[in-house]
Amino acid sequence: MTAPFMKPPRKNPVLRTRQMNLPPGARGRVALGLTAAAAEGRFALQVCADCGALQYPPREACHRCLSPRLPWQAQTGEGELLAATTLAHSNDLFFRERLPWRLGMVRLDAGASVMVHLHGEVGEAPCRVRVGARLDRAGQAVLIGYPEKGTAHMADDTMLREMTSDPKHRKVLVTDGKSPVGQAVARAMAQAGADIVWVGHAEPWKQLPGLAELAALPQVTLVPLDVTDERSVNERAGEIGGKVDIVVNTAELHRGFGIAARRGTDVAKSEMEVNYFGLLRLAQAFGPALKGRAADGATHATAWVNLLSVYALANFPAHGTFSASKAAALSLAQCLRAEMRGAGIRVVNVFPGPIDDEWNQNLPPPKLAPAALASAIVKALRDGVEDVYPGDVAQEWLARWRDNPKVLERELAAGGM
């Protein structure tokens, strides 16, 4: 039974802040297939298209028939723990700093035997376990052996917490709390047990519904923050940057226009100012402190969440300039992820379909409720995933994009959602 993770004592300011040493992060091209699936929370292994043999570890050719046709398939992970051991010593700095560390060998019902990190609730071998894939602090897939049936606080397992970014007892910055999504995210963070939720708000003279009620929550503190304003971003980073454990960038400007539907570039520029340059300003201002605190105690800095859009994958012409700004933001978020990964900070990209807000008023359902989007973000942090496509539209669009991006482009050009 896992003990619930309690709020840790305050940091001792005379001790050096722990620096991050990442677990081994090198993976070959084929092995990155495991990571790609884990980044979306899936456990997938290669299965031979010719003879059906399950492959582990990932490889170029089938271990049984040498076929190179090895597509990735989702796995249930059901299996039996054959043996377990507890590391009491390691020359690898990451594990050395986290000993003791329990490892096991699991025989999957589907066929292969895999090495796993063992959850604390898994008993002695032999016993039934469920294997799942998670991203570790280096951002690479590792396999975890879970108990067949976990207890209430199993997410608080010390090993598992290394793989996730649970907001519980952490300090979160939600960059824009004026939108319905920003408010829903701030609420969800408070409900998830965040210690402090700083909520940014620009243009204080525009009093929008919901902000006063949000500010009344004990965890919530409103802070002036305008992502279009370098000085504002730098001032806030100077003030709270050294304490923020999770950044959730909810700042977004959405106007539904294509090229011909609106004269001039001012609206498109404003979208870029918020959706692209806003992210860049935030990343430059808040990134360094976040990177420096990736091993700062049990509630260390851990994640950066970007509110992107499924329109970032392929332009939806009715929202053409918005799509372009989100595509730019996606590209920058990939750069941010590359820079953050080396420090042990996870960048989570969220790709919702149309959100049920004022700027999608004319769009028929299904539309993603802000509260559902907020729940998806909390779940992503708890599950340690990198890419989230919440809601039916996003899932469907993603599937079509993966199937054939050119076909999707044509469908979207014809107005087909």
Next chain:
Amino acid sequence: MNTTPQDILAGLTLALAGGRVRIVDLTQTLSSEFPAIALPPEMGQCQPFRIEQISAYDERGPGWYWNNFSCGEHTGTHFDAPIHWISGRDLPNNSVDTIPPQRFVAPACVIDCSAQAAADPDYLLTVADIEAFEAAHGRIPAGHWVLMRTDWSHRWEKQRDAVAYQNLDETGQHTPGPTPEAVRFLIEQRDVLGFGTESINTDAGQGYHLRPPYPCHSLMHGAGKYGLQCLTNLDQLPPTGALVVAAPLKIEKGSGSPLRVLALVGANA
């Protein structure tokens, strides 16, 4: 009295140097926090003032500090040219680059409405207020600025309260301005140079609901008159006798611009 222009300028120079004529800065500092005009979000927006460092004696420029800034023409303390409004669009010399520069140096009459504005944020300056001013200080001469002092600028300059400065609620903005009749009077009876206020509008916050909507913009600009908005320190000006220097940037076909507004005031004023 045989005063040459050279004598006048030399006298002014001496008076400025000796402090007998002092300069009052009527300008709000341009900063990214300064409240920008609020329009419905689906409309085109005036970009707020923004400033980003180019370098600050660092690797980007080792020996020098400088910034790029950007803003709309109607940002901070700014000048409104007749071309700003549809009523003034076909007038000659209606943009900031073509307005004769003599117009940029002009005396001002300052009508104190601060008590009324303190009691009622929607206060409208009336013809009666103008007549009362004239009864006390003399007739407003042609070619003068008329500046409506409300001390509204204190809400930002002194209290740094952007919410109070904008004073928006569910029905829009609540800031003082002139009645349509007062605007007509100043144009038709007094031939003023223009009208200036301390809030983010030469019209009242609720001016859209007057007839005509936004009377100060519509009528003043239609008559080739100018506007000054977001002024400050009007409480340091005498009711008459201040000389205002308000020269907008020379933007080709510009509808207005942020500017430094200075008032020359006699030290005993």
